[in-house]
Amino acid sequence: MTEFIVTLPSRGDGARGDWGPPPASLPPFVTDLRYGVYGPFDHLAEAGRAAEIVGFDGALAPFDPGGEESVVVTSGLLRASRWLRGVAGLHPGVATPVYAAKVSASLQRFSGGRLDWRLSVDLDPAVARAQGDFVEGLDRYARADEFLTIAKGVWHEESYTYEGRFFHVLAGGFQEPLSSRPFPRVHLTGTSTEALDLSARHADVHVFDLGDDLDALTADLRGRAAVHRRAVAAGLTLPVLAREDGEEAAAEAARRAAAGAPPSGLVGSYEDVAEVIGDFAARGVTTFVLQAVPHIEETYRLGENLLPLLARTGPAGAPGTAETPGTAGAPDTAGTPDRSREHAHAD
Amino acid sequence: MPIDIYWRIGTHGDQRSLRRRVASRGDWAPGEPGAITPGVRGGRGDGYSHLDHMADVARASELSGFVGGLLPSFPFTDDPWAAAASLARETTTYRFMIAYQPGFLHPVQAARMSASLQRVTGGRVVYNVISGGGGPPQLWWGDKVDHDDRYARTSEFLDVLKGVWDGGPFDYEGRFYRVEGAGLPGPLARQPFPEIYFSGSSPAAIRAAGRHADYYLSWLEPFEALAAKFAQVREHTEALGRAPRFAVRVDVLARETEEEAWDEIRRGWRHVDPARLRGPEATGDSVGWLRSSSFVGWPVTHYRELEAAPNVWGGFHLLRGGPAFGLVGSHAQVAARLDELIGIGVDAFILAGVPHLEEAYRVGERVLPLLRGHDLRDHSPISATRGTP
Numbered sequence: 001m002t003e004f005i006v007t008l009p010s011r012g013d014g015a016r017g018d019w020g021p022p023p024a025s026l027p028p029f030v031t032d033l034r035y036g037v038y039g040p041f042d043h044l045a046e047a048g049r050a051a052e053i054v055g056f057d058g059a060l061a062p063f064d065p066g067g068e069e070s071v072v073v074t075s076g077l078l079r080a081s082r083w084l085r086g087v088a089g090l091h092p093g094v095a096t097p098v099y100a101a102k103v104s105a106s107l108q109r110f111s112g113g114r115l116d117w118r119l120s121v122d123l124d125p126a127v128a129r130a131q132g133d134f135v136e137g138l139d140r141y142a143r144a145d146e147f148l149t150i151a152k153g154v155w156h157e158e159s160y161t162y163e164g165r166f167f168h169v170l171a172g173g174f175q176e177p178l179s180s181r182p183f184p185r186v187h188l189t190g191t192s193t194e195a196l197d198l199s200a201r202h203a204d205v206h207v208f209d210l211g212d213d214l215d216a217l218t219a220d221l222r223g224r225a226a227v228h229r230r231a232v233a234a235g236l237t238l239p240v241l242a243r244e245d246g247e248e249a250a251a252e253a254a255r256r257a258a259a260g261a262p263p264s265g266l267v268g269s270y271e272d273v274a275e276v277i278g279d280f281a282a283r284g285v286t287t288f289v290l291q292a293v294p295h296i297e298e299t300y301r302l303g304e305n306l307l308p309l310l311a312r313t314g315p316a317g318a319p320g321t322a323e324t325p326g327t328a329g330a331p332d333t334a335g336t337p338d339r340s341r342e343h344a345h346a347d
Numbered sequence: 348m349p350i351d352i353y354w355r356i357g358t359h360g361d362q363r364s365l366r367r368r369v370a371s372r373g374d375w376a377p378g379e380p381g382a383i384t385p386g387v388r389g390g391r392g393d394g395y396s397h398l399d400h401m402a403d404v405a406r407a408s409e410l411s412g413f414v415g416g417l418l419p420s421f422p423f424t425d426d427p428w429a430a431a432a433s434l435a436r437e438t439t440t441y442r443f444m445i446a447y448q449p450g451f452l453h454p455v456q457a458a459r460m461s462a463s464l465q466r467v468t469g470g471r472v473v474y475n476v477i478s479g480g481g482g483p484p485q486l487w488w489g490d491k492v493d494h495d496d497r498y499a500r501t502s503e504f505l506d507v508l509k510g511v512w513d514g515g516p517f518d519y520e521g522r523f524y525r526v527e528g529a530g531l532p533g534p535l536a537r538q539p540f541p542e543i544y545f546s547g548s549s550p551a552a553i554r555a556a557g558r559h560a561d562y563y564l565s566w567l568e569p570f571e572a573l574a575a576k577f578a579q580v581r582e583h584t585e586a587l588g589r590a591p592r593f594a595v596r597v598d599v600l601a602r603e604t605e606e607e608a609w610d611e612i613r614r615g616w617r618h619v620d621p622a623r624l625r626g627p628e629a630t631g632d633s634v635g636w637l638r639s640s641s642f643v644g645w646p647v648t649h650y651r652e653l654e655a656a657p658n659v660w661g662g663f664h665l666l667r668g669g670p671a672f673g674l675v676g677s678h679a680q681v682a683a684r685l686d687e688l689i690g691i692g693v694d695a696f697i698l699a700g701v702p703h704l705e706e707a708y709r710v711g712e713r714v715l716p717l718l719r720g721h722d723l724r725d726h727s728p729i730s731a732t733r734g735t736p
Contacts, residue, residue, distance in 0.1 A: 011532075018534045040534065041467045045436070066532040069456075069463035075432030076467060082394070094456035098489040106429035109374075110398040112386075129527040130515075131455050132507070150489070170486035175423055177374040 010067030054303020063089025108181035235287030239265025411711025415442025449504035482631025598673025682717035
């Protein structure tokens with residue numbers, strides 16, 4: 001099944017939220033009842049609601065040390081939604097694996113099993129040190145491995161002991177009902193052999209970037225995962241700027257570039273973008289992490305114009321042919337086209 | 348200073364009453380006849396979870412006059428951060444008192460989670476900093492640090508958390524934590540710092556409390572013992588130039604008449620395992636637990652033998668999980684005991700009753716309005732400043 005995930009803002013969205021310049025105020029003679037009533041999370045909640053309403057499968061709250069905290073964002077998102085998966089950015093230095101698993105067990109229970117983890121492994125060293133993280137180089141992968149091993153260990157075993165270099169636990173392990181939900185699906189990233197090896201052991205989805213040598217990397221990852229008798233789904237982060245026709249999209253991209261915005265990634269008509277996504281799907285990508293700003297408008301735009309194209313024509317070879325690892329099929333999706341709902345319903 | 352009165356929200360289900368120690372609410376006892384298990388209806392998933400019951404308790408206590416709710420944290424409970432972040436947008440004035448052990452989160456992460464939560468709630472986060480009871484549960488969490496060092500770590504943790512709070516850049520090099528150029532990002536850095544309720548009865552705890560506590564929080568003990576404990580904390584913190592306030596965690600069983608209240612206890616007592624009447628057994632290195640088991644002469648044969656002082660009963664742990672001491676009596680008696688506690692210097696309460704939902708209404712509607720509080724506190728700084736802006 002192909003799934004589509006939107007990326008939530010971690011530092012507001014232009015004048016929305018309080019990260020950018022304040023929005024233009026209304027003239028004094030116009031009644032304005034907003035003052036003091038709304039907070040920065042009202043915008044985030046609206047972005048999450050948009051993603052669910054238009055039919056995305058999930059929303060990613062990125063791990064951003066310079067932004068809003070992703071577990072808090074994801075908790076609110078899951079509570080306010082019914083179907084959407086919440087992908088929480090995490091880093092192995094922020095908590096012990098037992099505690100990260102404990103918090104997540106509750107979020108799985110509260111949401112009917114809709115939590116995913118996206119683990120950041122290597123941060124910029126200065127950013128890492130400001131988070132109190134002085135682990136460097138390949139040790140970061142060894143630590144991530146321990147983190148995931150212990151988190152899964154305490155989740156799945158009632159008495160679990162592990163003595164590692166970075167973490168330990170003695171006769172830990174969750175009792176029912178804390179362990180009643182599946183462990184969060186794990187998203188990992190990176191192109192190094194260490195990153196691929198970590199994914200081979202632990203990831204459910206490995207998310208590549210546009211510009212990565214996708215075919216070689218997915219083949220490599222497939223081989224490494226097979227050693228552990230696992231299958232890892234391929235994902236792709238895809239910044240998109242889609243409009244009714246290519247000309248309009250290009251004009252918008254030029255306008256943004258002139259305003260100093262970061263490059264828009266995949267630019268084109270809805271049909272063009274759908275075709276590119278179809279091509280990626282044909283090459284084995286099953287998870288698309290879309291990035292588009294402004295968040296709410298573009299989420300609606302993609303939901304109304306792009307997702308239907310992908311549902312109708314279906315990316316070649318993709319829909320309904322593969323089960324995403326770590327998810328359970330559900331009977332109520334029978335007969336619906338393409339867009340998987342299998343993990344969504346809070347049961 | 349006004350008196351802040353919190354309620355407790357059960358993070359591991361609830362019992363129907365104190366009469367039987369059987370889980371009924373939440374999914375800790377699935378399949379019990381009559382058990383309300385959110386999430387299951389006619390054997391099938393219905394989209395609800397225990398969080399929905401917790402939301403009910405939060406709203407009930409918010410409506411009936413409590414300023415907020417304590418969310419406890421134990422190996423078998425749901426997690427307070429997850430619960431607070433999930434419920435943040437569903438209450439209006441209610442404060443979320445998050446119980447947590449500093450060793451499990453990095454302080455920079457804790458700062459960021461707290462600041463984001465302050466932004467969601469408009470500043471309604473309160474901390475209950477606990478440093479762990481030791482023994483197997485501590486190792487269950489993956490924490491090998493021993494008793495006194497846990498308090499040293501707690502102290503460092505709060506130093507770092509406070510250090511990054513205003514945006515930094517903040518450098519720190521301690522025994523447990525090290526950061527370089529740390530600080531909360533822009534909008535997160537402008538939040539009010541959560542009040543700290545600090546628990547711990549040992550000398551190491553009192554040392555750490557002296558530096559960091561806004562409220563020194565204790566389980567209920569017989570009032571003279573509690574007053575002596577407060578005096579010890581006050582003496583220590585005065586030397587540091589600080590003056591923490593005092594809070595007590597109190598279970599209450601209040602009914603129209605005292606007879607009715609004791610009758611509830613009597614009905615619960617019939618089901619207590621006689622082996623437990625020999626005395627409490629310690630599982631870790633908690634000094635608070637040792638203290639609380641020393642106030643009555645074990646073994647006991649009758650429930651009234653656990654009444655260490657009028658209406659102060661030390662057997663709650665036999666009827667439900669949690670600390671031993673609480674108040675049993677008529678609505679008026681319980682209110683009078685709470686007034687006495689205010690009289691010996693208590694500035695905040697965390698009250699609890701089983702079941703938490705219905706008892707929140709009862710205590711909020713029937714007991715709290717009877718409090719006289721400040722009238723009884725003649726020479727305290729509180730009454731001295733009354734009437735000033």
